[in-house]
Amino acid sequence: MAVNVETLEKLERRITLTLPASTINGEVETRLKKLARTVKADGFRPGKVPMSVVAQRYGYSVQYEVVNDRVGQAFAEATNEAKLRVAGAPRITQKDEAPEGALAFDATFEVYPEVKIGDLAAAEIERVSTEVTEAAIDRTVEILRKQRRTFAQRPAAEGAEEGDRVTIDFDGKIDGEPFAGGKAEAFQFLIGEGQMLEQFDKAVRGMKVGESKTFPLQFPADYHGQDVAGKEADFLVTMKKIERQDLPAVDDAFAKSLGIADGTVEALRADVKKNLEREVKFRVQARNKAAVMDALSKAAELDLPNALIASELQRLVEQARADLKQRGVKDAESVDLPEDIFKPQAERRVRLGLVVSELVRGNNLQAKPEQLQAHIEEMSQSYEKPAEVMRWYLSDRQRMAEVEAVVIENNVTAFVLAQAKVTDKVLPFDELMASQ
The missing domain is CATH 3.10.50.40 (Chitinase A; domain 3)
Incomplete structure (x- = not known):
């Protein structure tokens, strides 16, 4: 059956859903009969409550549930038939006028936008790199000494x-x-x-x-x-x-006190260098990723669904309240947090999310199982018991989703850098570590 989709403004669409009243009434009656088997009422034995009493008490709520379910089902079928990608939840309103023996509803909603990504070869991006120097290792060893002074x-x-x-x-x-x-x-x-x-x-x-x-x-x-x-x-x-x-002397005894297996100063410095290189790698990746995302945002043309922005705004406000609560702020739940202060961030996140998704879908940049495994292994190495940390990630779907998002962003970063006009810059170790 053809679905008539009305375009309202930019990404906003409207369709009319018509449901036979007999279907609604039949479903309501079926549910009330099922409810009557277990419902309790004064003066009646369980299962013997008259239908008139059950209908009087529960009829409105059951009808509301049935209409919601049927409208939701009809909306899903209609948008699927019209091959629409719905962004956010629809706004459903019942129409005053409807065909005889039917109920009619207007469903107003937004669709995902068409994302146009410009020529990435024209994008100019500064890519940084940083070397872990002997001086950086010296300073880190000095910090370890001070921690044990x-x-x-x-x-x-x-x-x-x-x-x-x-x-x-x-x-x-x-x-x-x-x-x-x-x-x-x-x-x-x-x-x-x-x-x-x-x-x-x-x-x-x-x-x-x-x-x-x-x-x-x-x-x-x-x-x-x-x-x-x-x-x-x-x-x-x-x-x-x-x-x-x-301050303790930097000798083999000092190395052993830090849990270095070989118990030598050389092994201690090698361990420090390895840890610093891991930290440098993550910071460099984050910095280059931010530069790529800025370039992507500038190169893309798209309209932003208001529903997605509203959802992201709510998430950012809830996150801010949770942060305040964690810091011990009294009445964090009732602190006035105007959404306007989060709107630019929400819009940027929604924009980048849509652009990255389009790039991933069009260029096969999804996270591969071996990439996920390698990323978790690398993160785990900075902990005392890497195997336990790996199990902690692998055992939780939400944590794995977060890892997958990072790996996908890394894939996108590498893809864009391979095409853009890249200027390489060596960043001093101290400058990198001082940046947020």
């Missing part, structure tokens, strides 16, 4: 130095008045590790236990505490305790 109290005659852990009392005032967060007792921090503002850090250097000192401090204009940002304070600091840090 110990502290010992300095002799009273010695002043505080770079790397010392100091315990102080401080009292800050602005124009002679105390301010929030400006006072503390037995406050502890490490000199020279960026835990305090540079002026504060420098002021305590050289101080000895029992010594007090007053100094001015200029808060930066972009300081996170808005009440004091850009203002000058006077601080009184009293040194209570100074502890010298002792």
Whole structure:
């Protein structure tokens, strides 16, 4: 049977669904009879409740269910017959006018757009790469040393130095008045590790236990505490305790303490390099993938289904609420989160999702089983028990779907880079690791 599809605007369509009233009534009667076998009512034995009572109590809800089911079925059959790809759920409204002995409904909905991807050979993309240097390995080993450092109290005659852990009392005032967060007792921090503002850090250097000192401090204009940002304070600091840090030597014993099987410094450095290379690979992939997605977005022409944007907006708002709740924000469920702030992100995600799907479908870029396996194996290597991590991924369909999405994006990235005008850039290790 031919389906009449009315085009309303861009991606919006409407079709009319007509259902025989006799079919609806027959289905309602069948369901009520089945319900009557188990329904309970005062004054009647189970299964002996009169149909008139059952119909009076449940007739409306059963009819609502039947109409919903039948309309849903008719909509699926009609859109399948018309070969339409429906985006989102339809909006169903009953028509006042209908053929005799029938019910008529209008189904208004959106369809997936036609995606036109321009000439990818004209796309200009910067592809970055990064090398794990010996200096990067040195810094990582130094971090491992600091994670295992110990502290010992300095002799009273010695002043505080770079790397010392100091315990102080401080009292800050602005124009002679105390301010929030400006006072503390037995406050502890490490000199020279960026835990305090540079002026504060420098002021305590050289101080000895029992010594007090007053100094001015200029808060930066972009300081996170808005009440004091850009203002000058006077601080009184009293040194209570100074502890010298002792770092372990980088030797075979240190390597063994980190669980290195060979127990040698060479093996430790090789392990550090392997882990850094894995992290660098993922970061480089993410950066190049973002560049490819930007190029794809610019090269594609398509209309965006409002239904998909609305669905993505809802997902982003729910995700934001979950993040707030995880951070301990009180009443995260009721925090006002205007959808407008998420709309650009929602539109971008929907746009890229449609473009990537079109590219995957047209160029056979689906994730292959061996690619999924290799990706999971690679991710698992950064954990203590890789085999358990692999089982954790493989045992859950949702987690595997997330892995599949990443692999597909990697395939798309490789496909686009092979065609585009690519400029290669070597990114310093520190710059890559500092980027988000």
